[in-house]
Amino acid sequence: MDRHLQRESSRTVRSPNDSDTLSASAGLLDPAVRFRSCAIASVEPGSVHPAEAACLPATAVESRRREFAAGRACAAEAMKALGLPLEPIGTATDRSPVWPEGIVGSISHSGSIAGASVALRSSGIRAIGLDIEELLPLDEELYPEICVEEERAWLATRPPSERGLLAKAIFCAKEASYKCQYSLSRQILEFAALRVELDLPQHRFSAYFLEEVAPFAVRDRLVGRIWISAGHIVAALAVR
Ligand SMILES: CC(C)(COP(=O)(O)OP(=O)(O)OC[C@H]1O[C@@H](n2cnc3c(N)ncnc32)[C@H](O)[C@@H]1OP(=O)(O)O)[C@@H](O)C(=O)NCCC(=O)NCCS
Structure with missing residues (x-):
């Protein structure tokens, strides 16, 4: 972690x-x-x-x-x-x-x-x-709503004490990705439309589209930065 x-x-x-x-x-x-x-x-x-x-x-x-x-x-x-x-x-x-x-x-x-x-x-x-999210664990009851199966499978491999905060980081990365894509697609997404991979040591995340959201195709990837500071998780990305 x-x-x-x-x-x-x-x-x-x-x-x-x-x-x-x-x-x-x-x-x-x-x-x-x-x-x-x-x-x-x-x-x-x-x-x-x-x-x-x-x-x-x-x-x-x-x-x-x-x-x-x-x-x-x-x-x-x-x-x-x-x-x-x-x-x-x-x-x-x-x-x-x-x-x-x-x-x-x-x-x-x-x-x-x-x-x-x-x-x-x-x-x-x-x-x-x-x-920007407060650095508090995501309620486990919300995992099925926020995280797709692959994300939940990954969380299950992490120590129980870390899971809530890692799930919150996934949530934060999805919210940032949602806002970024919205200005290009004008489409409201469900959380299941994106799958996030975290690389916290490198302060990076990738968000993959699991469905077509024009102009994005299935498997298109948004790459962002994520960091922990002042009791918060911050996720940010810019598309060129
Ligand atoms: C847009 C949304 C993500 C904002 O979440 P929030 O909990 O209010 O949290 P934040 O404080 O981080 O963001 C609010 C700011 O986002 C901006 N915002 C609102 N709707 C937006 C949109 N569709 N696209 C980009 N930015 C948006 C606004 O600037 C707003 O602040 P303001 O009203 O003071 O100007 C959320 O309210 C929403 O509409 N979600 C839709 C479903 C969803 O989250 N899908 C994620 C799937 S991956």
């Missing part, structure tokens, strides 16, 4: 300083991608651009407003790091973010941390996927 997975699994992290640790691992990403993260508690819900605030339903509760603002704040910082001016990021009716012309990106939030990965289309990147 990845030693970081083991060491970090007992930590629960809430402070902004710890969320900086999350960014420290961004060197794993494609150099054209800018990744920024922050503690959700550090962002004021009212700080979003008015055009972004208008994307939230009037009934949105405080915690939703705060995580939304934190995701947008991370995206704004990542765009700034690319030398771009501040522009609002809209929300489509399907909830996916609407990036300004010429930009691709992805947003995620856990209970305490938000993050965003952004790149210029002109860098050759066509889609990005990002997911």
